[in-house]
Every structure is written in C-alpha cells, then in structure tokens.
Amino acid sequence: MIEDIELETLINDVYEYYGFDFGSYSKASLKRRVNRIFHLDGFTHFHDFLSKVRTDPEYYKKMVDEITVNVTEMFRDPSFYMVLRKEILPLLGTKPFIRIWHAGCSTGEEVYSMAILLKEAGLLHKSILYATDVNATVLETAKKGIFPLRMIKDYADNYRDSGGQQDFSNFYIANYGFAKFNEDLAEKMVFSQHNLVSDNSFNEFDLILCRNVLIYFDNKLQQRVINLFDDSLAILGFLALGTKETIKYSISTSKYKQIEKEKIWRKIK
Amino acid sequence: MEENKIITGCKVIIIGGSAGSLYALIQILPEIVKVNSFAIVIVVHRKSSDEQTLEDLLTLKSKLEVKPVEDKVPLLPNYIYIAPSNYHLLFEKEETLSLDTSEKINYSRPSIDVSFESAAEVYGSSLIGILLSGSNKDGTLGLQAIQAAGGTVVVQNPLSAEMPFMPNNAILNMTPDFILNVQEILEFILSVNSTEI
Incomplete structure (x- = not known):
C-alpha cells in the first residue's frame, strides 16, 4: 500500500x-x-x-x-424506484414543468431509468433531465445510451422489482453485445460537466438525485454539496441520495422531511 | 501461539466470513452480553439483493446493540456494525466508517480483504481480525495486512468450519496467532481487554 x-x-x-x-x-x-x-x-x-x-x-x-468510481446500474435499489414511481412522480406531475438534476450521473444508467419512469407516467414530454459528472469520458458514454447487453438481465429484474410492467426489451435494441436505448428517452436529457467540489448551482430543480457520490467525500465536502443542493432545490422539491447516505451530518434536518424509509428528503422550508 | 495470553488495548474486532460463517456467528453473538470497550465489525459475503435480512437476523441474535451502518457513521466501542450489501466497508482515520461501490474484489462486495486492509491501516496493533468459514480465498491478504500492522489474527479451525476452504487458505499462507473452534472464538472475544484470567 x-x-x-x-x-x-x-x-x-x-x-x-x-x-x-x-x-x-x-x-x-x-x-x-x-x-x-x-x-x-x-x-x-x-x-x-x-x-x-x-x-x-x-x-x-x-x-x-x-x-473516480464509476460503478452504476439501471434501477439500482428497486424499492427506491418504486417509491419514485408511486409517491414522488404523482406529486411532480401536478407541475407544468419538471426539472430534474442527476448530479454525478456517471455513465447514465440511472438517468435512463428515470426517463423510463417519466415516460411510463406520461410526464417525459414536460420534463428536463440535467445529467452532470466531473468526468467527461463517462458523459460521452451516457450521451450514447448504449450499455453492455450482459447487464440487461439484471436491469430487467430491477425494472420489474421497481414496479415496471412492460417488457423491458421495448426500451432498447440489442446489437453486437450492446443494448442501445430508444432515442426518445434521451430527447429531454442535457449532459454537461460539473464539479461538485468547486462549481456552483446552475438552476432550480424539483428533484435532485445524487446517489453513491457523497460516500467519496469527507464530511466537510459533503456539507458543501448538500448546501449546494439546498440552494438548487425548489421549496417542496425532493433530494434523493444513495441507500447508505444521509443529510443528517450536513444540514439542519428541520428543513427537510424524509419520505418513508427511503433516502429521499422533501424540502419543507 | 495457543497460550492463554489476554489481548489488551483492542479497539476493534473485525470478523470476516462467507459460506457457513452465519452458523458460527449465530452461535457466538447471542453469548456476548458485554464486551470490554471495543467495537465489533462483521463483514460477511452476501447477495447484493439482500438489503436487510442479514442485519435483521444478527440484530435478533445479538445481545449487543447493532448500529446501522451509514456512510461516515462514528465507530464506537461496545456496538456491532455489519457491512451493508453491495458496498465495500472502509475505515477512516477520524474513526468513522465509509463506503465504496468500486469493483468487486474476490467476486465480492463487501470484500473481507478490503475491510481488513483498511482497518489495519487505521487501527494497527489495536485491531483483531477473525476469519471464519467460507469457500473463497477472500480474507487471507487482509489477515496478512492486519498482522503486518501489528494486529492479532484468529482463524477458525477448518475442522470446525462448515466450509474449510477460506480458513485453510489463510493458514496455508500465513501463521495466525490463534486457530480456534467456534466455542474457543467466543471465549477469546470475551477475554479481550479483560484484566483477570
């Protein structure tokens, strides 16, 4: 070592x-x-x-x-996506326009998962998904929406466990060992480089997802990033973190209400 | 080696295991009513889809309180911590636990080697590593790191293990301080940091 x-x-x-x-x-x-x-x-x-x-x-x-660790998967933690599908999207759906930020999106698997949820809820047309990462190489992969076919069986299982009812193969075309996800899913995605360590807020969002990114930061940087999200979140907007991440060491939890047992917090003031 | 020497100054006992280790753990944990000021950290191979079952089972079986592991949770004495599924468990100098989703090591996440090596870096001679039953070579490099950093190494007697491969692999590649069966591991844990013999 x-x-x-x-x-x-x-x-x-x-x-x-x-x-x-x-x-x-x-x-x-x-x-x-x-x-x-x-x-x-x-x-x-x-x-x-x-x-x-x-x-x-x-x-x-x-x-x-x-x-930088770039391990990700589609519908990672299906119970989290189930709550998004059943509890969060119906609330967001009442808005005229839905702005979502995937911070630290890596190769984009979770962004495509979100687009599938939005499409199934009939909300994709009025949504915009900003997907950012510090690493330009992974963003290139994310833009293409092409993922290894060997992973698709796990993703299809996750999709089904998250409450998905369609045949998962409806969402992609398989070719040469890869699955290319349908282009309509990517129409509302905007990919851009953003460094959580040094860059600032660039918009106001209704939902911010940053899953398994904060675990790589020390507590001081976690505080900075949580406050950056707080600045970027509309009142009654949602912040979603990884299953083992928490806001409680970073910000006054009286500003946020946790949704069920999931790592989703709603900004209440 | 197998003398009746009491280990003192221990801050953390880290226990690793794979197939068959649950059987040992559910014999050991219910008997530990009180420990002498050290934390117990358990790293067991498990399915990535098992979110909570292992925690629930071991919490049910343990007399000591099991603290849920979240990123940067402080590591405190007299509690049990269990490595969550689908993350590597690491140790920070500030005596907190941190998590990492990087690639599997020895086909495993959590990997025993990763946690043992990380704990050895932070805790050095105040660390005890215990390797239980399993059918994978994970753990051996971690035990070597613990020993090199001055910590104490215990391996389950392969004859008492449901799956002897993992403890055997350790014994073939290093010299543990103790090779113990399940009951002896329990007595060993209870003796750590105790002053009377």
Missing part, C-alpha cells in the same frame, strides 16, 4: 498542476484507488508515478478516470 505522505503529495501536485482538488475526498477509498492504479500500471517507485502524472496530461486524465 502507498504511504499517506505519498497520497498527500499526489493530491497537492494534482491541484498545483491541473487545479483539481482531491483534498476533500474520503481518504480510505481514495488511497485504495490510487494504490490500485499505481500497481496496475506497473510502477514501483512513487516518484516515477508522480512525475508521469505531472508531465503527461493524457496519463493524468486516465488516472482521474480510474480513481
């Missing part, structure tokens, strides 16, 4: 050379990620690795792609 001091040096160098601040990422996970890429790429001395990162912007980009 790399040393703490080596990780600190890397964090400082990346900030100095590229302006990207990993200083507030959760250290245990970040250290594992850096250690992994260091060994995968065959380095034995940390200063060689540092020098490569400093002098080779392409390698730096690759390293960032590798150390």
Whole structure:
C-alpha cells in the first residue's frame, strides 16, 4: 500500500498542476484507488508515478478516470424506484414543468431509468433531465445510451422489482453485445460537466438525485454539496441520495422531511 | 501461539466470513452480553439483493446493540456494525466508517480483504481480525495486512468450519496467532481487554 505522505503529495501536485482538488475526498477509498492504479500500471517507485502524472496530461486524465468510481446500474435499489414511481412522480406531475438534476450521473444508467419512469407516467414530454459528472469520458458514454447487453438481465429484474410492467426489451435494441436505448428517452436529457467540489448551482430543480457520490467525500465536502443542493432545490422539491447516505451530518434536518424509509428528503422550508 | 495470553488495548474486532460463517456467528453473538470497550465489525459475503435480512437476523441474535451502518457513521466501542450489501466497508482515520461501490474484489462486495486492509491501516496493533468459514480465498491478504500492522489474527479451525476452504487458505499462507473452534472464538472475544484470567 502507498504511504499517506505519498497520497498527500499526489493530491497537492494534482491541484498545483491541473487545479483539481482531491483534498476533500474520503481518504480510505481514495488511497485504495490510487494504490490500485499505481500497481496496475506497473510502477514501483512513487516518484516515477508522480512525475508521469505531472508531465503527461493524457496519463493524468486516465488516472482521474480510474480513481473516480464509476460503478452504476439501471434501477439500482428497486424499492427506491418504486417509491419514485408511486409517491414522488404523482406529486411532480401536478407541475407544468419538471426539472430534474442527476448530479454525478456517471455513465447514465440511472438517468435512463428515470426517463423510463417519466415516460411510463406520461410526464417525459414536460420534463428536463440535467445529467452532470466531473468526468467527461463517462458523459460521452451516457450521451450514447448504449450499455453492455450482459447487464440487461439484471436491469430487467430491477425494472420489474421497481414496479415496471412492460417488457423491458421495448426500451432498447440489442446489437453486437450492446443494448442501445430508444432515442426518445434521451430527447429531454442535457449532459454537461460539473464539479461538485468547486462549481456552483446552475438552476432550480424539483428533484435532485445524487446517489453513491457523497460516500467519496469527507464530511466537510459533503456539507458543501448538500448546501449546494439546498440552494438548487425548489421549496417542496425532493433530494434523493444513495441507500447508505444521509443529510443528517450536513444540514439542519428541520428543513427537510424524509419520505418513508427511503433516502429521499422533501424540502419543507 | 495457543497460550492463554489476554489481548489488551483492542479497539476493534473485525470478523470476516462467507459460506457457513452465519452458523458460527449465530452461535457466538447471542453469548456476548458485554464486551470490554471495543467495537465489533462483521463483514460477511452476501447477495447484493439482500438489503436487510442479514442485519435483521444478527440484530435478533445479538445481545449487543447493532448500529446501522451509514456512510461516515462514528465507530464506537461496545456496538456491532455489519457491512451493508453491495458496498465495500472502509475505515477512516477520524474513526468513522465509509463506503465504496468500486469493483468487486474476490467476486465480492463487501470484500473481507478490503475491510481488513483498511482497518489495519487505521487501527494497527489495536485491531483483531477473525476469519471464519467460507469457500473463497477472500480474507487471507487482509489477515496478512492486519498482522503486518501489528494486529492479532484468529482463524477458525477448518475442522470446525462448515466450509474449510477460506480458513485453510489463510493458514496455508500465513501463521495466525490463534486457530480456534467456534466455542474457543467466543471465549477469546470475551477475554479481550479483560484484566483477570
């Protein structure tokens, strides 16, 4: 395992050379990620690795792609999507226009899941889905809406467990080991790079989803991001986090009311 | 090795297991009424779709309180923490738990190696790692990391394990401080940090 001091040096160098601040990422996970890429790429001395990162912007980009975790799936945690479908969308549906922000959307699987829910609820035409991530590479994948076919069986199970009643294959065309999701699902999606560490609010939303992103941030950065969401959320709007994430260490919970047992909070003042 | 030596200064006991380990846990946990100021963290392989069943079962069987694991929850003595399904469980220097959804290790998330290595980094010699029954090689590298950081390593006697592969793999690749059957593991846990013999 790399040393703490080596990780600190890397964090400082990346900030100095590229302006990207990993200083507030959760250290245990970040250290594992850096250690992994260091060994995968065959380095034995940390200063060689540092020098490569400093002098080779392409390698730096690759390293960032590798150390930021981009694991996601469609309809991840079906019971969460069931609550979205049954409780949240009917409330949002009363609005003339629905603005949704997927913060840290990675390769977009959850954005397409949301589009499917909205389409089934007859709300997609009056919705807009902003999907942002810090990583430009994953956004390119998300825009295409093409996901590996080997995952589709799990996604179809998740879809059904979330209350979906259609044949899941209605939503994509399978070809050469990939599933391309129907283009009408992507019509209301806007993809853009956004860094939760340093960028500010850019709109007001009725629903913000940021699932399994905050776990990579330390408590101070979590506070910043939750307050950024608070600034970006309309009154009576909803904030949805990952199943093991909470707002309670970050913001006064009297401003929010939790929906059932799910990690969904409604802004009440 | 197998002398009657009391381990002191322990802050965390981390227990890893896979197939067959639940049987050991439900024999051990109901007998632990009180521990001497350390936290117990349990990392067991499970289906990613099992959201709560394992927590519910172990909570039912445990006399100690099981604290639900959320990201950045403080790790406090005298409580039990269970690694949630579909996340790796990590340890922060601020003595909180954190979670990570990165790729599976040894086909597993949570992975025992990941949690053991992370706990070893933070707790060093105040850590005890216990590896139970299982049919996968997860855990061995983690036990090596615990030992290298000065912690104590206990492996379930493979003869007493429903699935001996996992403890056997550890024994083949390292020298545990103790190799114990289920009842002895219970007595060992109760003895930790106690001053009288």
